[in-house]
Amino acid sequence: MQATPWNLGPLARAAAACLAMALIPSAGALAQETAPSAAPKAAPIKLQLNRLEPAGESCRTYLLVDNSQGTALKSLKVDLFAFDQEGVAQKRIAVELGPLPDKKTSVKIFDFTGISCPKIGRVLLNDVLACEGGEASRETCLERTETETKTSVPLDR
Template identity: 45%
Template sequence: MRQALTVAGMVFASICQSASAEDAPADKGPVPGISVEMNKLEAAGDDCRATFVIQNGLDEPLSALKLDLVVFDGQGIVARRLAADFAPLAAQKTAVKIFPVSRMACGDIDRVLLNDVLACEAADGAVKGCLDRLALHSRAAASFVK
């Protein structure tokens, strides 16, 4: 009886392992896209300076990448709105861009929302599905979301 249970347990474990291996996505490497990381927020006089690290994972340079960013305070109130220009971006290149958030202390920034993509263009015109190709991350105390 004990041997039958052991064999049944091994068969069950094998089935579960096979199913989970089939359900797991195949590792096809990184999906081509654009990574935008809000790296840090630091005081600059009466302003807050937002530093972003952008990685263009596309095989083509971007001549335009302008994002509509909305800054929220700790109470969820819209505090500022920025049109941040991240271009030009070479293909397969990482860059750093810095933007001032005027008359706002960094500690008052709770969240930054990517509200819209105002421009996203390569040499041959507009990049299709640019918003979907943007992956956002934050290393700052504030979150960075779509």
């Protein structure tokens, strides 16, 4: 006689039932898989190191601030570091990039004083010091910020 679920002993039937239950996804698991994901990701704030040019003993910096997909911000203050070609931090600067109108791109110009452009090997967005407007906070603005460069000097996060 061949073993089937109907003629198995009680222990074998219990094991078969456990195996069957393990293979059937629970309603909770199905609900979890079909539940909508967390809130949609906020529109990015894109910072592009667009140009570096000599300005006496300093390096004039053109930073493109793209808020073309986001809402207006009263303030966006960032902490930037300029590193030399060997990767050693040379200059730190806090730059106010706001106000940023909604759905607008703008250019902000500032100088890294006391360091010439050829000595800059990398610029680091170290932190967001302030971010005000709408639902914005310092932490959410840092998460939303993306960096890129048009120069030979990288702009990193």
